[in-house]
Amino acid sequence: MLSLTEENYLKAIYHLSDGGNRSVLTNELAEAMNTKAASVTDMVKKLSAKAVISHEKYYGVNVTSKGKSEALMVIRKHRLWETFLVQKLGFAWDEVHEVAEQLEHINSARLIEKLDEFLGYPKVDPHGDPIPDNKGKLKILPQIAIDQLNIGYQGKIAAVKDSDSNLLKYLDKIEARPGTKIKILGKEDYDGSMEILIADHRIFISKEVSQNILVIE
Amino acid sequence: MLSLTEENYLKAIYHLSDGGNRSVLTNELAEAMNTKAASVTDMVKKLSAKAVISHEKYYGVNVTSKGKSEALMVIRKHRLWETFLVQKLGFAWDEVHEVAEQLEHINSARLIEKLDEFLGYPKVDPHGDPIPDNKGKLKILPQIAIDQLNIGYQGKIAAVKDSDSNLLKYLDKIEARPGTKIKILGKEDYDGSMEILIADHRIFISKEVSQNILVIE
DNA sequence: GTAAAAATTTAGATTAGTCTAAAAAAATAT
DNA sequence: ATATTTTTTTAGACTAATCTAAATTTTTAC
Incomplete structure (x- = not known):
């Protein structure tokens, strides 16, 4: 314990x-x-x-392996609660972290199973991060940041890094969300900035932003 | 704080x-x-x-009055979470208390407002206890235990006392839930036991049980 | 109305989590 | 390869919440 x-x-x-x-x-x-x-x-x-x-x-x-599975259980709870907050309570993306930090410590196996069921057994959280299953298994998805991609690449956003709440606000504004279509239109050698097509509108983003948008490798 | x-x-x-x-x-x-x-x-x-x-x-x-409103906020959170657990996650009546005891300490005004909205602004929790509003006002309902009622009384159960989980299990089994129709059929002077009609079936209950079923006075 | 019993408070100690300052070990720089 | 810097650990102290044992106050009983 x-x-x-x-x-x-x-x-x-x-x-x-x-x-x-x-x-x-x-x-x-x-x-x-x-x-x-x-x-x-x-x-x-x-x-x-x-x-x-x-x-x-x-x-x-x-x-240790014991520590790994305990950590994954906490992460499971965190990501399920984040999913609940966004999908059911209508929280914005960038608002959930702090609350989920508290909710992840609620101790009740039954609660988490029920919550998982209520949410329809989601595989990923609102940022696209995988949710460990109730055995503590995490499916690691082979992801790559779009700054590594070549011009012409087309695909869907798989996840975004959720380190910073201001970044999340910005990503939400430009509709860079998991599931959204994305295409690389251009890349500036000098500063690494990119022109991309997101959900059918063109936009320029800095290298820093491009490093936080992930697609399936 | x-x-x-x-x-x-x-x-x-x-x-x-x-x-x-x-x-x-x-x-x-x-x-x-x-x-x-x-x-x-x-x-x-x-x-x-x-x-x-x-x-x-x-x-x-x-x-103090400050203490009263702080206590009512905790009670508000507790009862909203209990309502959530029962109505949305399908918890049984007697299973919610322990989990709600933890959830009531989550600190986020926004969370509670969103939860309240998600639940449709319930007035009472699953046991029939009133939920304080977001100003910390509690509407006290004039309730009376059915052991105080006379033969022939008809009405609806308003609430049940939620002190003991085994009592709650029993009350659930006999369908003594808030909203259920109830009628007093008979009363034994010797031990205070009663014959009642609950949801159209007749049942004998002890005085102890009758003291835990409440109707609007 | 005083003596005994019960309830409450104080005193001093303990554990979890944290800190500052000092000591020890490792990394680095010449 | 030795001295300096950086990192890490130890030592000792602090706060929150708890405890036991002793002291104090209130209540009760005769």
């Missing part, structure tokens, strides 16, 4: 480690958690004692 | 004081909160400092 704080640390470790593919350093985690390195060291000891991460002193932490 | 624990204490004080109509003693509160009197005394100091209750040493606590 993890406390709310422990769950948040574990989730951050999971994300920073890219789903368990690399180890996470104390300072990285301190920055992500908006706290101090000393606090991280303390918490790392607690999480190690609970066997959800392993810690090699001075060299960072890794999530 | 109250902590989760402070919210729970305040809610308990509100309920024990009958919505602020009498003062609450330390031991009462300790029993309700499943804690020790000494812990209550400590918490009472914190809540007094936050001006949601007033405390006269050795004579108990009273909710």
